[in-house]
Each structure stands twice: as C-alpha cells, then as structure tokens.
Amino acid sequence: MQYAQLAWLIPLFPLLAFATIILTPIKHNKMLSSGLAILMMVFSWGLSWAIFFVDQKFLLHEMEARHPYSPAIDWLPTGTTVFQMSLLIDGLALAMLFMVPFVVTMIFIYSTGYHNLGTPNVEPRYSRFFAYVSLFAAGMLTLAISGNMLLFFIAWEIMGLCSYLLIGFWFEKGDEFGRLSPRLSALKAFLTTRVGDVLFFAGLMLLYAQVGTLNIHEALTHENIEAMKEASFGIAGLFAVPVLPMIALLIFGGAVGKSAQFPLHVWLPDAMAGPTPVSAMIHAATMVAAGVFLVARMLPLFEPLHGGSDHLMVVALIGAFTAFYASTIAVAQNDVKGVLAYSTISQLGYMIAALGLGGLVAGVFHMLTHAFFKALLFMASGSVIHGMEHGVHHLHGHGEHDEHKVHAEHGVAAEPKQHAHADDHHGHIDPQNMWNMGGLQKHMPITFWTFMIGGAALAGFPFITAGFWSKDEILGEAFHLWQKGEMMGGLVPLIVFVLLTLTAFLTAFYTGRQLGLTFFGAERTEEAKHAHESPPAMTIPLIVLSIFAILAGFANIPEGITIPGIPGHYLGHMLENVHLAANEEAYHGLPFDWRLALISVAGVGFMALGIFAYRGRASEPLKALGPLWTAMERKWYMDEIYQFLVIRPAVAFSQFLYKVDGSWLIDPMVNNVGKLGRNWGQASAWVDRNLVDGTVNLVGIIANESSEGLKRLQTGRIQNYLVILLGGLLFLAGLFFR
Amino acid sequence: MPPMSLQELGTMARLMSMPIFLAFVGLVVLLSDLIFNRDDERRWPAYLTIAGLIGSLFLWVQSWLVYNLPETDNAFFAKARELLRVEALPQPELLFGGMYDPVGFFKLTLLCNLIIVIVALVVTLIAPGYLERRDLQRGEFYALLLFATVGLILMVGSTHLILTFLALELLSIPLYILAGFARPDLRSEESALKYFLLGSFASAFLLYGIALVYGATGTMNLYEIRAILAGDIQSGAPQILLVNGQNNLMVLGGLTMLLVGVGFKISLVPFHQWTPDVYEGAPTVVTAFMVAGTKVAGFVMLVNILVAFIVLYEWWWPLIAIIAVLTMLVGNIGAIRQRNIKRMLAYSSIAHAGYMLVGLVGLPVFPNIILPTLSLYLGVYALMNLGAFAVLMALEEATDREIVELEDFAGLGRAHPVLALLLGFFLLSLAGFPPTAGYFAKFFLFTGTILSAQRDPSLALQQWLVVAAVVLSVISLFYYARYIIAMFMTAAPAVEDDEEEFEPERPSWMVGTAVAVTAMLVLLIGLFPNPLLALFQ
C-alpha cells in the first residue's frame, strides 16, 4: 500500500488548483489557469488509479478483515471527544476513485474546447470557470474517500455551492426560449437541494447522538445497528419514534435532494442553464451520483440483508417511481439537453431502486456505467449545440445572439434587459431545440458516432454496451426478489420490476427519438446545414468516453456468462464486503437470466422505432395523445404544483406573519409591554445610572487612570528604568530568601 | 571526553547544520555587499538572505525527519532512515560536549527553530521596501539579521550556560546595531542606546547568575545541574559559601539573576520598561523581528533554565506566578492608552509574555501537555505579530505614508479593504477572539495550567492565574479593537490634493508574500488546531 497512504492528496490537488487560480495573478492568463487545473486533475487521476490498481488487493483484504483502511487525524476538540478527519478507502471508495477523477479530467479537457480557448470568442470568465470546477472536483473526491460523515457533509455542501456557482455562471443572461434564467435556476437548485441537506444533517445529528461517532466504519457496526433498532425517542413525550428508520429516512432525504428523486427532482432540468454541457455534465454524471453514493455508504441503516425493512421499501418505491415518471417526461422534451436531464433523473431512479432492493452492487455498478455514458451523452449534446451555434454564428454574421458572444458583450457593456426578450426571436433559432436540427450525421460525424454509442448504452443495447449489463442486473435484482417473495410477499419487487421494465422501453424510445430528430433525415433549418464538427479538444474526450461506455460493462459480468480474459463479478468482489461489519454478511451477485435480456432486446426495437418515427419528420406525431401529451410536455405540472402548494403558501404565510407582526399582534403587544416596561425602566434606570454605570465607569476609570499612571512611570530615562529593574531583582531575591 | 573521529564530527555538524549554515550565509551576505553596490542591485543581499533562509528550511526538514521518522517496517521510511543515517546519530546530550541539543524537551527546540527561521524569512521579505523608502539600504542589515538569527537558534538549542550567554550576546549585539539602523534619526539612536545600556546591564546580571550557579554546583551544563540538584550526581563543587550549611542560597541567588537576565529579554515586569521605548524607536522591521524572534527564543531559554532547576519548583513557581500577574496587568493596562501601534504592540507583547508564564507555572506537573501547547502558542504569537507588521508594511506601501499613530488608520477600511480586513484579523487573533488561532493557542495553554492545578491541591492557586489571564485578555480586546474601529468606522481625514483619486497601489510581491504566508498559517492553525497540536506532541 504505497499509494493509499497518499490518498489525502487526491482532493488536495484540485483544491490547490482552485486556490492558486483564485488567489494569484495566474487568473489573468487563461491558458495557464486551465493548464494548471488540468495538470492537478491529472495528478489526482493518476494517484487514484495507482491506488485502484496497485493497492486494491491490500485494501480489499483489510476490508475483509473488518478493519477497512481508514487513516484519521484529530481535528476539532469538543469537550471530552475529538472530531476526526478520516478517510475510508474501501471497495466503494475505490469504485468512485476509478470513475470520478477520470471523468472529471475528461470534462476539463473538453471544457477548453467548449469555451473556445484560443479563439476570439473565448469565455471572459474562463479562469474562474476552471477554479470552480476544480473546487467541485475537490469536493467530489473528498466525498468519495471521506471516512467521516462530517467531512462527507462538508464535501457535500462544497459541491452544492459549486453547483450553485456553475448553474448561475452566466448570471447576466435572461430567460431564453422559455428556459429559466441561470440566476433563478441556480437559486432553485440551491434551495431545493437545501431541503434535502437539512434533512441529511438532522439525520447525521441523530446518528451522532445515538452512536457517539461519525466515523463511518465505527458508526456502522452490527452492535450499533442492533442497538438503534431497539431505541426510540419521544417527540414532546407523545409519540415514540423508532430511531433507525428515522435516521435512515432523514439521510435518504439528503440523497433525494442531491440525486434529484421525486419530489425534489425539479431543480435538475433547470440546472441545464449552466455552461452547456459541462456543468450539466456535473449534474448528470458525477455530482448527482453523490446521493446514490450516500445511500450506498449508509445502506446498513436500511437493513437490506435481513428481509428488507419498511424504510428500505420506501427507497425502492421512490426510486422506481422516479425512474418511470421522469422517463415519461423525457419522451416529450424538445430541448436536446432537456431529454438528457430527465433521462438522468430516470437513471438515478434506477440506481436508488436497486439500492432499495438491497442490491448494492447493482446500484453502484449502474452508477459507474451511467457516469460514463451520460457524461458522454451530455458532452456530445454540448458538441451538437456548439456545432449548431456555429451555424447560427455563420448565418447571422456577428451573431449577437451567439451564446458566448452575447455573454461577452454583457461583460463589457451590460444591458441585460435586451436578453429578457430574447425569446421573441430576433430572427435566430434556439440551438438547443431538436426540432431545429436533423441530418447532423453528415456534418458532425464524430459527435454522431459517439452520441450513438452513448445512446445505445443508455437504451441498454444488449451485450456490447455498458448500460445493458448494469440495467440487467438491477432488473434481475427485482425479479429475483419477486420470485423469492420477499418484501411484502414480493409485491414491492414486482411493482419495481414492472415500473423499471416500462422505463427501459421508454428510455430506448426517447433515445431513439432524440437520435432520429438530431442526426437523421434532412436538415430542418439553414443553421443545421452550416453546423460544424467541434474541435479535437472536445471530440477526443468524447471518443475516450465512448470506449468506456462500452468497456465499463465488463466490470461486472454475471455468472453464467464467461468472456475470455475478463474476470466475472470483478466489481461485485470489490463491493461484496463493504458492509461486512454492519451486515455480518456479504453481498452476492445473481446469475445471468436470459429472460431478462429479452427486455433489452425488445428495447432495441423501441429505439429503432424512435429513430425511424422521427427521422426527417417536421412535427410531433405523439401530439395525437392529446392532454396526456400536454401533461408530459408540461412535466406533469410539477412546477405548477410546487408553485401552488409550496411557493405561494410560503409567500402568503410570510406575508401573513408580516401582518401579524406589523399590525395585529406583536407590535401592539410590544407597545404595551413597552409602556409597562418604561415605568420599570425609569426605576431601574436610576439604579443603572447610579450603581451599574458607576461600577462600569469605575472600572473604566481605574483602567484608564492606571494606564495613565503607568505612562508616568515610563519616564524615558534610562537610569529610572535601571532602578526599577534593580528593585525588581531585589524584590525577587527577597521572595527567595524569605 | 574521548577524541572524536572525523565521521563523528561530521554527524554532529549535520545536526548543528542550521546555525552553521546560516552563519555562513551571513558572511556571504556581508561580503556580497561589496559586490552589489549599484543602486539597482541593492536588493540582492535580501534575495541572497531569502535563499539562505529557504535553504535552512530544508536543513530543518532534514533534522525534523531525523527525529520524527516513524520506526515502522514500511519500506519507504526504512529507506529514508537509511538515507539520513538515523541509526548512526549520537544522543543529543552528547553533541559538542553536551552544549547543544537540536531537539529539546518535547521537540520544543526543534519546533522553535522552524518558527525562528520563518520569523527571519518574513522580516527579510518586508525589510527591503521599508529600508528603501527611508533610504537605508545597506547590505549589512541582512547580515546582522542573519547573525541575530543564528544567535536565536543557538539560544534555543543551548544546554550549557556558556553557550546560552554567548548566544544571547550574539543576538543582542546585532540587535543593538539594528535598533539604531535608522541613524541619524534621533529616535532610532535613542532606542539603540537604551536597548544597549539596559541590555548589557541585564546580561551582566545573567553572567553573575551563571557564576553563582557554577560556584554552587560546579558545572554549567543544564543537564548536569538538574542531576546535581536532584542529588543524582555528586557535585564536584566544595561548599564555598556556607549558609545554614547548604548551597541553596547560592543556587537561589544564581537562579534569581538568571531570571533577571532572561526576563529582560522577554520583557517580564519589572524588567520590561525598555520594551515600548525600543520598539517604538527602532525601525519597524527590526521591531517585528524583536517582537517575534527574541520573545520565542527567550521563552525557550527560560524553559530550559527552569527545567534545569525543576527540583526547586516549590521555590520558583510562586515567583513566576507573581511575575505573570504583574506582567499581564502592566502589559494590558499599559496598552490601553497607547495611540501608537508599535507601542501598543509592545505592551501587547508584554501581556502575551504574561499569558505564557501562566502556562509555564504548571510546567513540572504536566510537561507533556504544557510544552507542546507552549510551542504552539509561541508559533501562533510570532505569526500573528509578524502578520500585523507585514500588513502595516503593505499599508505603508499602498498609501505611501507611515501608518503608526491611531489617526493614521482612519478610513483605511474603505481605501484598502483587504489589507484592513487582514490587519483586523491579526489583531482579533492577538486578542484571542474565537475561533482564531490566537484563541485556540490560549485555550490549550490555559487548559494545561488548569489541569495541573486540579492534579495537585497545593497548586490550586494557579487556577486564579487563569481567571486573571482570561479577564485581562477580555480587556485587551478594547485596545486591539480600537484600531479596527478606526479603520472601518471613522472617515479618512480630508485630503487637500487629489491623492484619493489614484488607484490604490498593490503591495509588492515580497510584502504580499509575507502577508499571505502569515495569514494563511494563522488561518490554518485556527481551522485545524488539533492536527497541528498533534504535530507538536
């Protein structure tokens, strides 16, 4: 374990990049800033993979011996105990270390191209962008390896902050094409996830109160969980609330916020207002996985291996519902990023559902493969938008509405008003609307092929894509539990299974729709005809990620299938003992089931249907569905429901409170109390003036006067000082010879 | 003592490499002044000094590694131990006939060496600009600074009273010159003369104290003194001055005089009176060096001496307690009426010496708690003061006027918000405002004293010392906050010419680095107190 000892450096590298870019004049040099950020990220990537490949055996062995490698240092003294900062590098952290730094490095490289480095259109806040994403990377990596929930929470919040900063990165832009403005989107994301964060923190406090430590591997032991199972606490002495479900659900609340599960998913589609698609990519591949990771870390609290608890079923059902619900919305989206945003929510639902069924390996596996192919898809869609913008730019000369150009102008001579009405089409089109595209296959071949691979993985194209293997495992998990009749006699797994199967079909369909609209058929607009392939800085990461979108699936080949040269259950073996100390049992993978593969084969049909149905078509065929379509397009009116149920009542309530405060209750009360108080006050004022003030003043006067006296002693004459020195000596000597 | 082989000599030289190297750099800098005599080359001695100090940081890391490499089977550490030839090292007590110990009790010396080098580094970073503005660029400044630094390092590591005395003089003589460096400025000269006369008077007492201790115990080695007083070894000294049939009188007299000598250097009341005058008159950069460097080294020296006389604990702790109370009182109350920030910081440094003495009172009961916290306190203290002085220098650069009197601070919060905020941060940290580094340092230090008072009922009185220290440090907030209020809440005096129109100048890289380094370190200690304390344990 030469490298694991250095694990703490992994988040430190990007943090250093952040600090250096923000604090030093490097920020004035765009090339240098991004170069530094990328270099630091590459260091951290190299170290992570060194740990993954070289130290894996040792770390897994330690884990199996029930003392996972978890170095700790004391941090904050709190009376008798000390909060520690600790790392925990077990199988779960290793899996994250494989994925996160690699994907983030790819984003960094891609961003240089996306922000037009080296062209006159370069992003004016380019250096700041790299500082923010470096901070984000530091947060994510800290989260991945932190062994203490407090540190985990700090990293979690750092990512929340970065998310806010990056969504609102182009804060001067208005609401274009019916999309929420970046400023409001950032606010929405921050406030919505905050609801989850508060629940999460409450859960942590409760956990700390119960077990007295927040170090993960000390808190999650079998004894602790058994003890918590018995314990309950009373609210106002009335209800006895069982502790374990309470903690588990509160912590799950954090995951619901961060991983955009129903009903806190509303922020994620709007988060696409950030720089396309890089921050969107953060909101698709890595950061939103943090919620899934949190549930995976805390899974023993849900007692997954002992028949499944009630609160575990909540997790499974929420996950499955979110998966289905979001996929129906994704079908009706016209924004190329919007489809992917809802698809992300849907896929996160898959992972949560898998964890809810106790399938740690399946959930984490899907998280990893999803990270690769969704990163790929988002970056490819960014490339598409970039290409489309190129077309817009080409057609409209000094295209003032080019995303970057406009933004650059605002940096200099701000006139944000102009933007508020950008919706009114100053003769240009929305480069993100798929109905403006079509036929891009010819103009952007690399983007097309990589998008195709990503889409196939998302749709679960059988056997060769990563998405197939991981999705299949989740479905298998549900199917298996249903057959076994666990969790309310198999009812919950059955619901999950049905919902997820439907989702799989829908996913394949909307992916096909997206591909058909974007790449196939004839160009629908002039702009699309002038679209242009993106620079190598963007396409190379795409190619690299598309390779991983295929290969990552072979990380966990189930039993029943042997592929020469590839060890089966590789990831499974890495993860099976993660919660050994808490569960007293390892996680086991399932054998391969041909019946389930048929679902994915059917998915291919849906994908093909999507492609052919939308190829070259000028209008939406599904409009025939009528109100159902409208509901899907309007996201099942979720934003409206929130507006009605939460925001309006909240505003009204605060206005009510203001009134209560202002005119009815508090102020009159205060006035009357004030009158009463005044009389008392007059009495006490006398006491005050004469006694208390006197005392305080006396202290002041004494201090002042003695200071004055000291000043007089300080005569400035050397020999006076010497006399006092000698006097002091004699005084001391006198004390000695008493 | 058996003759030493060349190799042994080499090993010893390695452990003493820091002072040796720095003395060498000092000579080089002195000579370099002959070469760099054109006006545009005036900064080169400073650059040389910085390079030398950074080099000595590497030497420090080397000696840190030598004494702190974990003894595990890990291949990496084993290799490192082999490279550094750790096994071949002699015990520290044997170095130079037991005169020099690079580690000290609980690594106190080792850590203070680091603090001292950082102090010298920061002072060298802020000095060139200051000297240029006053047309004082003379190369010997840096040479003298380096020699004084060597004095500090030797003082901290000395375990023999001869070396202690020599190191003290090696520190003092360059400082006398540096205090008067702004010649022919009368105030600078006056401060130098005061420092010189009072300083040599005090060192004469120190020397007399050494003579008395030597006469009583027959040795000047601190380890041997401790052993002899404890009765572990028979003293070679025959009874000379027989009072009541014992040597106690001579030892106690010697100890008292030693305390006077050391107490003068770290400005304990009643030997403190030179402090405000000298600090005010000396060039500001020299003041920074004296505030931070001298105090740190002096305290380590005091600890070394007190440990040697640990057997006489019953005798000296009430003494230290009384001095502590007096020092805190005079320091804090004296600062209240000061309107000159250098003078204020002088009194504040007196007050801080008092707090540290409060920590020292419980020394023999819990040395394992008190000494690490003391080194943390010393480090934090040095950094806070240096930071404040560095910001003052940066402000001077930015405003192009001297900022010393309270009135000069008016309106700075508006004109230079970052620097003003930093100064406020350092001042609050000096006041021990939570959750700054200053707060944690005080918290840990006083915890040690409280624990020792609880351990031993006869020492219960010590708790009241802590109470006094806390009350007085609350008072101290008043005089620190005054400057913050002046910066942020009073308007700048109306300026006739359109000076205000100019873009505020950014501080030069040297001063900027000094400010950044100190601020970063203070912030770091404030944020992660425990890991750092663990490092010190």
Add this chain to the structure above:
Amino acid sequence: MELMTITTTHYLLLSAVLFSLGVMGVLLRRSAIIVFLSIELMLNAVNLSFVALSKHMGSADGQVVVFFVMTVAAAEVAVGLALIVALYRSLGTTDVDKVHELRG
C-alpha cells in the same frame, strides 16, 4: 601571629563588591561613557568570580568563560562606543538623562 589566608570566599566577596560598585556607577553617573565603563566593571567583577571558582574547583570551565566574556565585552565596546558617538553627533551630549524623547 596567624597569617590570614586569602580563601576563595574572599575573592567572591571582592567580586561582589566590585559588581555592586559597577551597579552604583551605572545607576548614578550621567555620562553615557562612564555608565558604559561601569557595565564593563560589572562584567569583569564576574570574571574575577569565575577565575576564583575555577581555581577552587580545579576545573578549566570557569577560565574558559572568562575568555569568552572578554571577547564579548570587546564586541560590546565596539558597538557601544559607536552608538554613543552617533548619539553625540545628533544630540551634542552624552548625558543619558537627556535622552528621553521616547517615553510614556
């Protein structure tokens, strides 16, 4: 008649007397040079103690100290006189009592 032998104690007492004389000189004289000379007297008084003690104990330590002290004293003279001369140039006097601009 018994000859009074001069013991180490006598030397030490002489040293103490000389030291006290030095202290008196420092405290009472006004001229910076004389004050400085008195400090030198104090140092040399201590030297006397060292030599006497060294002889008494038969160890060389004390005598070595004396050499160091003399060296240090020489260095102090160099610096001290320079300071006094510099001050004389600015102030026109060497009276230490006139040097009290820094106070309070």
